[in-house]
Amino acid sequence: MNGQPDAAHRSVREQLGVYALGHGSSDERAAVRAHLDGCAACRAELAGLAPLAARLEHVDADRLDETPAPPPGLGDAVLARIAAEEAHHPVDLAARRRRRTRLLSVATAGGVAAAGFGVGWLVRPVPDPLPLEAVTVEVAEEGISAAADLVPHTWGVEVKLSGTGFAAGVVYRVVVAEEDGAAVPAGEFLGVGPARLDCNLNSSVLREDAVGFEVVDADGTVVLSSAF
Numbered sequence: 718m719n720g721q722p723d724a725a726h727r728s729v730r731e732q733l734g735v736y737a738l739g740h741g742s743s744d745e746r747a748a749v750r751a752h753l754d755g756c757a758a759c760r761a762e763l764a765g766l767a768p769l770a771a772r773l774e775h776v777d778a779d780r781l782d783e784t785p786a787p788p789p790g791l792g793d794a795v796l797a798r799i800a801a802e803e804a805h806h807p808v809d810l811a812a813r814r815r816r817r818t819r820l821l822s823v824a825t826a827g828g829v830a831a832a833g834f835g836v837g838w839l840v841r842p843v844p845d846p847l848p849l850e851a852v853t854v855e856v857a858e859e860g861i862s863a864a865a866d867l868v869p870h871t872w873g874v875e876v877k878l879s880g881t882g883f884a885a886g887v888v889y890r891v892v893v894a895e896e897d898g899a900a901v902p903a904g905e906f907l908g909v910g911p912a913r914l915d916c917n918l919n920s921s922v923l924r925e926d927a928v929g930f931e932v933v934d935a936d937g938t939v940v941l942s943s944a945f
């Protein structure tokens with residue numbers, strides 16, 4: 718391996734992830750740099766890690782607190798596994814060396830996977846929350862309690878209805894009222910009695926043309942209404 722002693726080579730491989738992220742003491746970093754100067758294989762390994770490290774640099778530190786942390790102690794767990802493996806299998810040196818190499822590959826891959834996991838949860842797109850418009854709801858039937866929000870989509874207004882007391886098994890229809898008096902269907906839902914239900918009801922009426930909505934039971938009775 719480029720004339721480098723195996724031990725130095727392996728030790729550097731273990732530290733490459735830390736080095737790529739710009740961490741480690743100045744002594745450790747100097748030792749890695751010195752090895753890299755004379756070892757093309759380790760330089761190639763580092764080059765493979767560099768894009769990952771670069772992506773981590775662009776992460777907004779202010780958002781770190783809002784995102785879940787990678788599993789704590791992952792590095793320690795890998796090292797413990799190596800130690801346990803060696804303690805339980807005192808075999809000849811060559812076999813031991815082969816196993817060490819394999820385990821260190823696992824350790825390195827584990828570190829890269831952990832770093833990749835980090836990138837995944839840090840840069841995943843966070844969709845903008847939809848703007849919700851709370852609207853007042855007038856309940857016309859005893860036992861029903863409900864609240865509603867509107868979402869102004871480009872294709873029409875969505876009514877997000879939450880409530881309890883809609884009679885179990887009854888099909889309720891929702892219509893959105895337009896300014897000119899037209900009632901446009903926005904879907905149906907099934908009552909579930911005292912259990913809470915949350916329905917998203919979509920209509921083709923644009924928010925600016927919608928003036929209210931009604932929930933109508935199977936008999937055509939308006940059980941609740943909302944005027945925007």
Ligand SMILES: [Zn+2]
Nearest residue numbers: 726756758759
């Ligand atoms: Zn090397």
